[in-house]
Amino acid sequence: MTKGSSSHYEVLRVAVTATEREIKVAYRKAARASHPDHGGDAATFRQVTLAYETLIDPQRRAAYDRSYATGPRRSRADGDEAHFDAPAAGSHASATIHKPGTPRNTSGDAPVYVPPFDTPGTVPLLPPELASQQVHGMPRKRGIFGAEARIQRELRTVQLISRQVLPAIPAARLINGLQSPADNSHIDHALLSGYRLALIGSMLLPKGAYAWDGNTLNHGGRSVAPPQLAHVVWQMQDIFPELNVTGWTVVHSPDGNLHEPVIDRHRRSRGGSDVVQVVNAAGLSRGLKDFLASGPAPNTVNVQVLARLLRGMH
Numbered sequence: 169m170t171k172g173s174s175s176h177y178e179v180l181r182v183a184v185t186a187t188e189r190e191i192k193v194a195y196r197k198a199a200r201a202s203h204p205d206h207g208g209d210a211a212t213f214r215q216v217t218l219a220y221e222t223l224i225d226p227q228r229r230a231a232y233d234r235s236y237a238t239g240p241r242r243s244r245a246d247g248d249e250a251h252f253d254a255p256a257a258g259s260h261a262s263a264t265i266h267k268p269g270t271p272r273n274t275s276g277d278a279p280v281y282v283p284p285f286d287t288p289g290t291v292p293l294l295p296p297e298l299a300s301q302q303v304h305g306m307p308r309k310r311g312i313f314g315a316e317a318r319i320q321r322e323l324r325t326v327q328l329i330s331r332q333v334l335p336a337i338p339a340a341r342l343i344n345g346l347q348s349p350a351d352n353s354h355i356d357h358a359l360l361s362g363y364r365l366a367l368i369g370s371m372l373l374p375k376g377a378y379a380w381d382g383n384t385l386n387h388g389g390r391s392v393a394p395p396q397l398a399h400v401v402w403q404m405q406d407i408f409p410e411l412n413v414t415g416w417t418v419v420h421s422p423d424g425n426l427h428e429p430v431i432d433r434h435r436r437s438r439g440g441s442d443v444v445q446v447v448n449a450a451g452l453s454r455g456l457k458d459f460l461a462s463g464p465a466p467n468t469v470n471v472q473v474l475a476r477l478l479r480g481m482h
Contacts, residue, residue: 175237175293175476176218176219176222176223176232176237177219177223177293177475178293179198179215179216179219180194180195180198180216180219180220180223181194181198181291182194182223182291183291183292183293183294183295184233184293184294184475184478184479185294185295185298186223188224191220191223191224192224195216195219195220195224198216198220199213199216199217199220202215202216232479233479233480234347234349234479234480235349235480236349236407236408236476236477236479236480273465273466273467273468274461274466274467275336275337275339275361275457275460275461275466275467276336276337276338276467277338277339277467278338278467279300279338279339279467279468279469280339280465280467280468280469281296281299281468281469281471282468282469282470282471283471283472285299285471292471293471293472293475294471294474294475294478298478299469299471299474301341302330302334302338302340302341302342303326303330303334303341303342303344304341304342304343304344304478304481305343305344305345305481306323306326306344306345307319307322307323307326307344307345307356308345317372321370321371321372321420322344322356322357322370324370324420324424324449325356325357325368325370325418325420325452326342326344326357328418328426328449328452328453329342329357329359329368329452329453329456330342332453332457333359333453333456333457333460336457336461337361337457337460337461337466337467338467339361339362339466339467339468339469340359340360340361340460341359341360341361341469341474341477342357342358342359343357343358343359343360343474343477343478343481344356344357344481345481346358346477346480346481347480347481348400348403349400349403349404349407349480350399350400350402350403351399353400355367355369355400356368356369356370356395357369358477359456359460360411360470360473360474360477361460361463361466361468362460362463362464362465362466362467362468362470363410363411363412363463363464363465363468363470364411364412364413364414364459364460364463364466365404365408365411365412365413365414365473366413366414366415366416366456366459366460367397367400367401367404367413367414367415367416368415368416368417368418368452369394369395369397369415369416369417369418370395370417370418370419370420371392371394371395371417371418371419371420372419372420372421372422373385373387373392373419373420373421373429374421374422374429375421375422375423375425375428375429376388376428376429376430377429377430377432378392378419378429378430378431378432379432379433379434380431380432380433380434380446381434382442385419385431385446386434387429394417394419394444394446395417397415397416397417397443397444398415398443398444400415401413401414401415401443401444402443408473408476410473411473412463414443414444414445414459415443415444415445416444416445416446416447416452416455416456417444417445417446417447418447418448418449418451418452419431419446419447419448419449420448420449421448421449426448426449426450426453427448427449427450428448429448430448431446431447431448431451
């Protein structure tokens with residue numbers, strides 16, 4: 169049995185892709201082992217029952233998945249080593265953790281899965297073949313209207329990251345279409361590698377030079393507000409305290425030129441956001457590679473975090 173901080177999937181020892189039948193079988197096995205009448209622990213039995221009641225109901229399971237829920241936070245007393253490499257979202261401080269005497273992994277190294285899939289007596293949260301995929305999901309319509317322009321814009325971002333970033337960082341995992349934990353909106357793209365997570369939105373603007381002041385893009389007396397990502401970044405940082413979470417908005421040009429439009433950083437306005445970078449396609453490619461590669465253990469695939477993100481796909 170897993171610890172009290174485990175997710176419902178870990179409590180029942182099933183993958184996040186488990187079917188209704190697999191959940192029922194796992195529940196019967198866990199309930200027999202934990203029932204107080206059979207020498208089990210009452211608190212553990214309640215945990216098993218709650219996990220089953222949540223996962224067996226399609227609506228409750230969907231709501232649980234969209235909340236990225238995992239249970240109470242682990243404490244250092246649980247024996248887990250911290251991997252958090254930034255004080256807070258948007259911070260420029262570095263507290264990268266590295267054990268003396270151990271080789272430093274690089275972003276170009278082959279992926280290392282944590283926890284490993286060959287651990288005896290464990291049931292992986294994700295099938296190995298799913299965890300090994302670098303791209304999960306594709307842009308699609310939401311609700312009644314398809315918003316073709318949005319879908320095409322998101323497809324350009326997926327192609328950019330797939331061609332420019334993923335080949336350089338084999339452990340990077342791109343998840344497209346997440347439910348925002350902050351509201352009913354969506355997160356277009358999330359890119360995970362090691363203990364760093366980038367949340368990415370996109371927009372399309374004509375060529376030209378734009379000034380970014382932390383709130384709006386200004387061009388020729390016209391102000392354009394990019395997608396609101398800062399509050400989502402903070403929410404995801406709270407949900408995943410072991411990660412360094414940042415936000416990015418990529419501005420595409422109509423003709424596909426990666427270096428257009430030009431985005432200049434100007435003096436920040438009052439209340440301007442420091443947690444979201446606004447860049448063109450070339451800047452996104454360069455910035456993501458630098459951000460992910462400079463983190464601790466960038467060749468790590470954090471299976472637990474990846475599983476929670478995949479559960480949150482819309």
